[in-house]
Amino acid sequence: MATILVVDDELGIRDLLSEILNDEGHTVELAENAAQARSVRTQLRPDLVLLDIWMPDTDGVTLLKEWASSGMLTMPVIMMSGHATIDTAVEATRIGATAFLEKPITLQKLLKAVDIGLNKSMHKPMAPVMQKPGLQMAPADLTVEAAMTGGTLPEMVLDIGPQSHQSFNLDGPLREARDEFEKAYFEYHLAKESGSMTRVAEKTGLERTHLYRKLKQLGVDLARSKRNAL
Structure with a gap:
């Protein structure tokens, strides 16, 4: 860098x-x-x-x-x-x-x-069109200050296609299914953004402190997420 x-x-x-x-x-x-x-x-x-x-x-x-x-x-x-x-x-x-x-x-x-x-040849698109099932988000024009203190993002669209490798136990309690989904959701974004908490906070619309608490509550392994992103 x-x-x-x-x-x-x-x-x-x-x-x-x-x-x-x-x-x-x-x-x-x-x-x-x-x-x-x-x-x-x-x-x-x-x-x-x-x-x-x-x-x-x-x-x-x-x-x-x-x-x-x-x-x-x-x-x-x-x-x-x-x-x-x-x-x-x-x-x-x-x-x-x-x-x-x-x-x-x-x-x-x-x-x-x-x-x-910095003359990088490849730039991350603001609103990528994903070929594989996953989460798509419209671009957000958050200010630097808003990203650090909390801000809102446009509505997320969940696209789970027939080739999705993520499955959830829909027969269990709603709370457990929701926790499973949220954990998979945050692990997906952590891997996609190479473990960058700033980018994940921007993508998910959460203030960084709230994001840290949420990841800890869900049992998300931050070190593992960064390794998986490499």
């Missing part, structure tokens, strides 16, 4: 992005201003930078120009802002930014921009 530098003067944004990207397997470095960003850029040469535009010392566009003019813009830079104009976004792109994310940043747009910035 990659080393990603997150530059933002807001502690909450830095912490949220760091947790999400760490959960995706990346190494994350943090900077709260341009001075720290310059230091990290020089010492570690990150693979990608998430750069806020409005910062107290030097704004992100000025820092981007500085890197571009000095030959240090050797990594993709994704600009972030909640107050920037279209002209600012166009200018940043002209200077060399690979993408522009408007705050509040949606989780899907963040991960997609990072994937594209």
Whole structure:
């Protein structure tokens, strides 16, 4: 995975992005201003930078120009802002930014921009058409904040076809059948998302703490789910 530098003067944004990207397997470095960003850029040469535009010392566009003019813009830079104009976004792109994310940043747009910035040849589709029986979900535009604090997703559609290898005891009590289904449901998503709790939380519409409690209650082996995903 990659080393990603997150530059933002807001502690909450830095912490949220760091947790999400760490959960995706990346190494994350943090900077709260341009001075720290310059230091990290020089010492570690990150693979990608998430750069806020409005910062107290030097704004992100000025820092981007500085890197571009000095030959240090050797990594993709994704600009972030909640107050920037279209002209600012166009200018940043002209200077060399690979993408522009408007705050509040949606989780899907963040991960997609990072994937594209890192030049990954294969991208996970937002709403895959599954050839095998399983769970299909419509895309959700959850913000980063909503994904970490709880959010809602569109209605899930359960498609269990004739070739399904999952069976449930329909002759037993409803509670047992429901628990069996929920365990299989979460194990399916854990395997599909390579054990990423952030992605599973997004897919299932559960807040992370609630998700952890639910998995523990159902007896889902997280370590085994990650091994099965490899």
